[in-house]
Amino acid sequence: MDAPTTTSADDSTSGDGGGWFTPRKPSRGPEDGEQQHRPDASAPPAGEALPGAFTPPPAEPEDRRIPGTSAVPSEQRTVPPQAQSTAPPISAQQAQSARKASPDALLVQRTMAEITPVADKVTSYFYALLFTRHPELRALFPVAMDTQRDRILKALLTAAEHIDHTDVLVSYLKNLGRGHRKYGTQPEHYPAVGECLIGALSRYASAVWDEETEAAWVRTYTTISQVMIDAAAEDELRAPAWWFAEVVSHDLRTSDIAVVTVRPDQPYPFLAGQYTSLETPWWPRVWRHYSFASAPRPDGLLSFHVRAVPAGWVSNALVHHARPGDVLRLGPPTGSMTVDHTTDSGLLCLGGGTGIAPIKALVEDVAEHGRRRPVEVFYGARTDHDLYDIDTMLRLQQSHPWLAVRPVVDQRAQLPDAVREYGPWNEYDAYLSGPPGMIRNGVDALRDIGIPEGRIRHDSVEELVTSD
Numbered sequence: 348m349d350a351p352t353t354t355s356a357d358d359s360t361s362g363d364g365g366g367w368f369t370p371r372k373p374s375r376g377p378e379d380g381e382q383q384h385r386p387d388a389s390a391p392p393a394g395e396a397l398p399g400a401f402t403p404p405p406a407e408p409e410d411r412r413i414p415g416t417s418a419v420p421s422e423q424r425t426v427p428p429q430a431q432s433t434a435p436p437i438s439a440q441q442a443q444s445a446r447k448a449s450p451d452a453l454l455v456q457r458t459m460a461e462i463t464p465v466a467d468k469v470t471s472y473f474y475a476l477l478f479t480r481h482p483e484l485r486a487l488f489p490v491a492m493d494t495q496r497d498r499i500l501k502a503l504l505t506a507a508e509h510i511d512h513t514d515v516l517v518s519y520l521k522n523l524g525r526g527h528r529k530y531g532t533q534p535e536h537y538p539a540v541g542e543c544l545i546g547a548l549s550r551y552a553s554a555v556w557d558e559e560t561e562a563a564w565v566r567t568y569t570t571i572s573q574v575m576i577d578a579a580a581e582d583e584l585r586a587p588a589w590w591f592a593e594v595v596s597h598d599l600r601t602s603d604i605a606v607v608t609v610r611p612d613q614p615y616p617f618l619a620g621q622y623t624s625l626e627t628p629w630w631p632r633v634w635r636h637y638s639f640a641s642a643p644r645p646d647g648l649l650s651f652h653v654r655a656v657p658a659g660w661v662s663n664a665l666v667h668h669a670r671p672g673d674v675l676r677l678g679p680p681t682g683s684m685t686v687d688h689t690t691d692s693g694l695l696c697l698g699g700g701t702g703i704a705p706i707k708a709l710v711e712d713v714a715e716h717g718r719r720r721p722v723e724v725f726y727g728a729r730t731d732h733d734l735y736d737i738d739t740m741l742r743l744q745q746s747h748p749w750l751a752v753r754p755v756v757d758q759r760a761q762l763p764d765a766v767r768e769y770g771p772w773n774e775y776d777a778y779l780s781g782p783p784g785m786i787r788n789g790v791d792a793l794r795d796i797g798i799p800e801g802r803i804r805h806d807s808v809e810e811l812v813t814s815d
């Protein structure tokens with residue numbers, strides 16, 4: 348198996364995206380016997396040699412060693428020559444984590460510490476490199492980049508930083524790889540992105556950048572891409588890259604909150620508590636996350652609760668423009684805030700604002716499973732008027748004796764405190780859904796009252812930030 352090789356990250360002749368990693372055939376093919384959904388006819392069949400699939404590192408991340416030779420001719424780098432041999436020593440804190448971290452992880456973390464204060468510049472430079480060297484990739488991104496701008500880089504850096512936490516990382520990356528199918532991402536795009544990533548990092552982390560660091564990043568990025576590419580290829584065998592979904596009803600509950608119900612063009616399997624990404628026809632390639640507001644239904648319809656937020660393109664389009672007959676696109680379902688049906692533990696649920704949507708789905712899921720387990724829902728809103736779904740929740744309470752719904756109207760973000768007045772909660776699993784601040788404070792409050800972290804579930808706060 349070949350070791351990854353590289354031309355310079357800043358070598359302008361490498362704009363064809365080739366030569367960065369050693370291609371390898373995909374690990375799975377259609378001989379698995381499962382039906383392929385290929386809405387994107389330009390995508391190579393998963394069983395064919397994927398032109399840009401790379402060789403994974405020869406061993407698990409923990410076992411990797413940095414080869415002694417440079418992968419990059421030094422004259423091609425933007426790193427000042429003196430910086431190449433004078434990378435600052437690893438700090439005491441870094442040294443402590445080094446006991447656990449692999450050598451690559453340590454070098455990656457050292458780069459991260461260097462670029463974090465200038466993350467904005469790194470991002471701008473990264474996209475400038477990407478779009479000038481690979482203009483054909485511009486069409487995969489929204490016209491206006493705004494929140495999209497830092498997504499790729501954030502995701503890559505998050506992954507790189509956790510390269511030693513194999514379990515968490517692999518499931519994160521698989522998800523990311525599957526989710527990238529809807530953007531039209533192809534295996535051959537990965538070397539282009541990797542090359543520009545290294546270009547941006549080497550420029551802004553020049554004080555710590557040397558040959559070993561570059562080699563560590565190449566290996567790390569190769570691992571990341573390979574997991575994403577394999578996950579996408581595997582997913583292609585069983586699911587479309589996206590679903591079209593026609594709006595079948597639009598219920599304006601307040602001046603800025605709508606419940607939007609859609610009918611996907613193909614079966615859409617998901618679990619109560621999960622969320623999806625959604626694109627409207629008004630803002631092509633701008634995707635936002637919304638949770639399913641119901642458990643899977645026999646008629647296959649999906650509902651979302653949307654609040655139009657200031658400057659929220661997608662949310663405003665959904666609340667103020669979408670009407671029955673409009674066609675949206677949906678990405679795959681994702682998220683792990685789902686009910687564990689192997690236990691009888693109670694569910695303690697905190698739903699803030701439109702964050703009540705997945706909580707309602709969880710309640711329906713428990714009801715469908717027919718097991719009587721106590722479910723306590725604290726439904727927070729800033730005003731009475733904002734409790735837009737209280738009637739539905741109270742109706743559910745009337746039909747299910749195991750369910751208690753407690754509306755909490757609070758101007759001062761006290762939803763998590765309300766939970767302290769009830770309990771005890773030691774037999775409960777906790778589920779939180781709402782604004783990022785509520786999640787953070789809620790997790791603290793629940794830990795304070797003795798609920799172990801492993802029993803507290805919520806969606807990624809970063810994902811929620813982009814649900815406008």
Ligand SMILES: NC(=O)C1=CN([C@@H]2O[C@H](COP(=O)(O)OP(=O)(O)OC[C@H]3O[C@@H](n4cnc5c(N)ncnc54)[C@H](O)[C@@H]3O)[C@@H](O)[C@H]2O)C=CC1
Nearest residue numbers: 637638652699700701702727728760781782784785788814
């Ligand atoms: N629409 C959906 O499907 C979902 C939305 N979300 C997220 O839920 C949020 C809903 O926003 P809004 O309806 O505008 O909610 P909001 O800002 O009106 O707040 C809802 C509740 O959370 C409490 N809260 C807010 N900030 C808090 C803090 N820092 N500490 C403690 N409690 C706090 C409020 O007091 C209120 O009770 C958005 O951030 C959205 O991304 C989460 C999951 C699903």
